[in-house]
Amino acid sequence: MLDAFDHHLASLSKCEAFQYGEVAVIERRFNKLNHAARSIDSIYMNDTTRTATTRARKPLDRELEIALRKVFGFPNLRPGQDEVIRSVLDGNDTLAVMPTGAGKSLCYQLPALQLDGMTVVVSPLISLMRDQAVKLIEAGVATAVINSTLSTTEERAAMDAVTSGEIRILFVTPERLVNAEFTATLTGKNMPAVPLVVIDEAHCISQWGHDFRPAYVELIHAIRTLGRPPVLALTATATPSVIDDIVRELQMRRANVIHTGVYRDNLHFVVEQLTNPEEKRARAIELARTLEGSGIIYCATVAECEALHAALAEAEVSAERYHGKLAASARSEAQDAFMADEVRVMVATNAFGMGIDKPNIRFVLHAQVPGSLDAYYQEAGRAGRDGEPAKCILLFELKDKQVQQFFLGGRYPNAETIRRVGEAVRDLARENESQTLDKPLERLREALPHVGANKLRVAATLLNDMGVTRRTRRGGMKLIDDGKAITQLDNAAQAYASRAERDRAVLERMIGYAQSARCRWRMLLDYFASDAEYTRALEAASKAEVEYQAPDDELAGGTCGSCDNCLHPPEVTESPREVREHAMSQERSNDEAKPKRNVQAFNQGDRVRVRRYGEGTVEMVSGDRVAVRFPDDETRTFIARYVKRAA
Numbered sequence: 071m072l073d074a075f076d077h078h079l080a081s082l083s084k085c086e087a088f089q090y091g092e093v094a095v096i097e098r099r100f101n102k103l104n105h106a107a108r109s110i111d112s113i114y115m116n117d118t119t120r121t122a123t124t125r126a127r128k129p130l131d132r133e134l135e136i137a138l139r140k141v142f143g144f145p146n147l148r149p150g151q152d153e154v155i156r157s158v159l160d161g162n163d164t165l166a167v168m169p170t171g172a173g174k175s176l177c178y179q180l181p182a183l184q185l186d187g188m189t190v191v192v193s194p195l196i197s198l199m200r201d202q203a204v205k206l207i208e209a210g211v212a213t214a215v216i217n218s219t220l221s222t223t224e225e226r227a228a229m230d231a232v233t234s235g236e237i238r239i240l241f242v243t244p245e246r247l248v249n250a251e252f253t254a255t256l257t258g259k260n261m262p263a264v265p266l267v268v269i270d271e272a273h274c275i276s277q278w279g280h281d282f283r284p285a286y287v288e289l290i291h292a293i294r295t296l297g298r299p300p301v302l303a304l305t306a307t308a309t310p311s312v313i314d315d316i317v318r319e320l321q322m323r324r325a326n327v328i329h330t331g332v333y334r335d336n337l338h339f340v341v342e343q344l345t346n347p348e349e350k351r352a353r354a355i356e357l358a359r360t361l362e363g364s365g366i367i368y369c370a371t372v373a374e375c376e377a378l379h380a381a382l383a384e385a386e387v388s389a390e391r392y393h394g395k396l397a398a399s400a401r402s403e404a405q406d407a408f409m410a411d412e413v414r415v416m417v418a419t420n421a422f423g424m425g426i427d428k429p430n431i432r433f434v435l436h437a438q439v440p441g442s443l444d445a446y447y448q449e450a451g452r453a454g455r456d457g458e459p460a461k462c463i464l465l466f467e468l469k470d471k472q473v474q475q476f477f478l479g480g481r482y483p484n485a486e487t488i489r490r491v492g493e494a495v496r497d498l499a500r501e502n503e504s505q506t507l508d509k510p511l512e513r514l515r516e517a518l519p520h521v522g523a524n525k526l527r528v529a530a531t532l533l534n535d536m537g538v539t540r541r542t543r544r545g546g547m548k549l550i551d552d553g554k555a556i557t558q559l560d561n562a563a564q565a566y567a568s569r570a571e572r573d574r575a576v577l578e579r580m581i582g583y584a585q586s587a588r589c590r591w592r593m594l595l596d597y598f599a600s601d602a603e604y605t606r607a608l609e610a611a612s613k614a615e616v617e618y619q620a621p622d623d624e625l626a627g628g629t630c631g632s633c634d635n636c637l638h639p640p641e642v643t644e645s646p647r648e649v650r651e652h653a654m655s656q657e658r659s660n661d662e663a664k665p666k667r668n669v670q671a672f673n674q675g676d677r678v679r680v681r682r683y684g685e686g687t688v689e690m691v692s693g694d695r696v697a698v699r700f701p702d703d704e705t706r707t708f709i710a711r712y713v714k715r716a717a
C-alpha cells in the first residue's frame with residue numbers, strides 16, 4: 071500500500087499527478103514529515119479518553135505554535151488567522167471574511183489537526199481541492215479528496231481510507247456532500263465523527279452573490295445529517311447582505327463574523343472610458359501587448375471572449391481562452407498552460423478564476439463591466455497575490471450595462487414558474503402512495519423541460535423552505551401541505567422580485583464606480599463596509615443571529631493615492647470665477663429649497679463648447695461626465711457642468 075502511495079507521490083512531485091480523476095487518496099509518509107506528524111499526534115492524541123466530541127480540547131498557545139511551525143512551516147500566524155482559529159477551536163460557528171492571500175486555508179487546517187475526527191471541507195472547484203490536498207499531503211497530513219472526476223476504483227480507495235478513520239481532512243464538492251447516499255455513508259457505523267464542516271468560497275451560497283451555486287443552499291441539510299457540528303464559512307469578500315445570506319442559509323448559531331479587511335496596497339485600479347466596442351477591443355489588445363507579465367482579460371459573454379481571443383491571436387499575443395462552452399478537457403488544458411506560464415494572457419468569462427492560486431498575475435483587465443462590485447473585486451483581486459504591484463483596469467462603455475441587465479432578467483423564477491413547479495411536485499407526488507418524489511430534480515426536469523435547471527432548483531428549495539415539501543433522508547421530496555402552496559406562492563414570488571430589484575441596485579453601484587471621479591479604493595472600501603441602503607431597505611429584518619460590525623476603515627477615511635482618480639483627477643477647466651459662480655448658484659438653489667440645479671443633459675452628437683479647447687462634439691455621456699471630441703481629433707472628458715452647449 072505504501073509503495074502505491076509512494077508511486078503516486080513520485081508522479082505528484084512531477085507536479086501533474088493530480089490530473090482530473092487520476093488520484094483518489096494520497097498519503098505522504100516521508101520519514102522526516104512522518105516524524106513531524108507523529109510528534110504532533112503525540113501532542114494531541116495522547117488523551118486516552120478520546121471520544122467523538124465536537125469540541126476541541128483547549129490547546130495551549132505553545133501547542134498551536136508547534137503545529138504551525140512543524141507541520142506548516144510558518145513562524146507566526148498572520149493578523150486575523152489567530153482570531154478565526156480560536157473561534158473555531160472554541161466550537162463557535164464562524165464566518166471569516168479574509169482577503170486573498172491572508173491565509174484562509176490555515177484557518178481550518180490548524181484546527182483540523184487539533185480536533186478529533188475528520189474535518190470535512192466543502193470546496194467548489196476540483197482544481198482548488200487538488201492544490202490544497204497536495205500541500206497538506208506534503209506536510210504529512212492524511213488527506214482525501216472525493217469528487218465526480220474519480221473512477222470507481224479510485225473512489226472506493228478514497229472511501230476505504232475515510233472509513234479507516236485515518237483521514238484528518240476530507241475535501242468534497244458541495245454537490246457530493248448534499249448527495250444523501252454519501253452523507254449516509256459518512257454517518258455509518260464506526261465512522262469517525264465530523265467535528266467541523268468548512269465551507270470554502272461561502273459566498274456561493276448567496277443567491278445575490280455573483281457565483282451562486284445551487285448545491286450550496288442544500289448544504290445545511292447535509293450538515294444536520296452529520297450531527298450539526300460547528301461550521302466555518304470562508305470567503306474573500308462579502309458585503310453585509312451576502313454575510314446575512316451566508317449566516318441565514320447555513321443557519322449559523324450566534325455566528326462569529328470575523329472581518330480581516332479588503333485593502334491591498336499593491337493593487338492599482340484604473341477605469342478607462344471608451345465609446346464603442348471596436349475602440350474597446352483595440353484598447354484591450356494594446357494593453358495586453360504593452361503590459362508586462364501574466365494577465366487575465368475578463369469578458370461578460372462567451373461571444374466576446376471568443377472574438378477577443380481571436381483578435382489577440384492575430385496580434386500575436388500569447389493567449390488562451392476559458393469559458394463554459396468549451397469542453398472540460400480544453401478548459402483544463404488552457405488553465406494548465408496559463409498556470410505554468412506557457413501562455414501569458416488568459417481571456418475568460420467569469421467561469422475562470424475561482425480558486426486559481428497564481429501569485430504572479432500582473433494585470434486583470436475587464437473588457438466588459440461585471441454585474442456587481444463584489445464580482446469585480448473578486449475577479450480583479452486575482453492580480454498581485456504575491457504582493458508585487460499589479461493593475462486592475464476596467465474598460466468601460468456605458469452600453470455594457472445592457473448586457474448585465476439582460477443577465478439579471480433570467481436569474482430568478484417568477485410567480486408563474488414557481489406555481490408550475492409547485493403543481494408539478496404535487497402531481498408527481500400524488501402518483502406515489504408515500505407522496506414522495508425520488509430524485510426530485512430529475513423528475514421535475516422531465517416534467518418541465520422548458521424551465522432552466524437553476525430556476526428549477528431555486529423554486530424547489532423555495533417550496534421546501536415554505537414547508538410545502540420536506541426533504542427525506544434519502545434525498546427525496548415529500549409533499550407535506552399543498553394547501554399552503556396556493557396561499558403563499560405569491561409572497562414567495564414577491565420576495566424574488568425584491569431580490570431582482572436589489573440586483574439592479576447592485577449593478578447601479580458598479581456603474582457608479584466606473585463613472586465616478588472619486589478614489590477607486592475609497593469606493594470599494596465604502597461598498598464592502600456598508601451596502602446598507604441597497605439591502606436593508608429591500609429586505610425584511612434578518613432572522614439571522616448575527617452582530618455585524620463594519621470593518622475598520624483601512625484607509626482611515628483617506629484615499630489610496632495610487633488609483634487613476636487619485637493620480638490624475640478628472641480634467642476640468644475651471645477658472646476661479648467659475649468656481650465662485652458655481653458655488654453661489656448652488657447656495658442660491660439650496661436657499662430657495664429648489665431641487666438642485668440640474669446639469670444640462672447632453673446627447674451624443676451635440677455641439678458643445680469648452681473653455682480652453684473650444685468647440686467639439688459629444689462622443690459619450692456617462693453619469694456626470696461628458697467625453698468631447700475636438701477638431702484636433704483628441705477626445706477629452708469633462709465633468710458635465712463645465713461643458714456648455716455651443717451657441
Ligand SMILES: [Zn+2]
Pocket residue numbers: 588589590591592629630631632633634635636
Ligand atoms: Zn485612489
